[in-house]
Amino acid sequence: MDATLKLWAVIAIVGTLNYLSRLSFIAIFSRRHVPVLLARAFRYVPAAMLTALVLPMVVEASGGGAVRAASAVVPRIAAAIVAGFVGFRTHNTLKTLAAGMLSLWLLQAAIAWIG
């Protein structure tokens, strides 16, 4: 298959599937009542899904899933904990981002300086 055609086939199919996933329950529950137990379960979607998204990004190399060297991972984990604390206290995206990036750079510089 031609490369451009294949790319656009991916865009069209994945785009459609993504949209249908996003619309799915919004459309279904616009006519039906949301079951009580399900409504309770929905409250824990953000905590569970966002944690599952974040953790691999912090501890694994992008794409492969291979674990980074300890000297590369430890600053990322420490910076993520600092950012989590700031996010918990402030509810502020930019402060969380700044705290996380600054901690990471400082720790990386410290590790490079130690050798």
Next chain:
Amino acid sequence: MTAARDFREGFVGMIPVCIGTAPFALVCGVGAAAAGASWWSALGMSAIMFSGAAQILAVQLLAAGAPLAVIVLTCFVAGLRFLMYSAAMAPYLRPLPQRWQQGLAFLLTDQAFAAGVRHFGAGHPPRQAARHYLGAGIALWSSWQVMNLAGYFVGNLIPATWSLDFAVPLCFIALVAPQFRAMPSIVAAVISGFAVLALAGLPMKLNLIAAGTLGIVAGTVADLAKERWTRR
């Protein structure tokens, strides 16, 4: 005029989050350029798929020469979390006209979901919260396109030592950290976190959806147990 104000407040309120997702968008744009896509194909991908995770996977698999069916299936599985977001947003969007539901659904992303749940959950009238959400979603969508193109054209100039990719988990941490006030949410996060790392060997990012499901079940059980405990 209040309609315009709701929209504007949603839009402006999302700008810090857009700055947070900008590095993610840059990474996607760099990936598309590296895979040899034309700039308008890269734009089509970010505008229509509108999902960083799916875009990165698609580009990696295309470059590796994977069959169309594999690419589509992998991206679909990574996007299964949208089903959960859709389910969680459904009760809030229920009072709105169908056309609004269909429009707002397109803008449902991780960031829009976290902001939307918080704003709708704060008890604003549905119409007002919907306009706020529309503003927030359009801010995210438009900045996503601009930064994807920026990444496509000039992203390779950013030095690797800046560790810009770390901004991606940080913007998710900013979304999830405020959740850690309720005990069942903490249980959900801890179980999900253990599971996603323990199941990292699963193909097609299935560990994501499996861990998410386990975490949601754990959080719900913890919630029910807590309720039973306090009722005694």
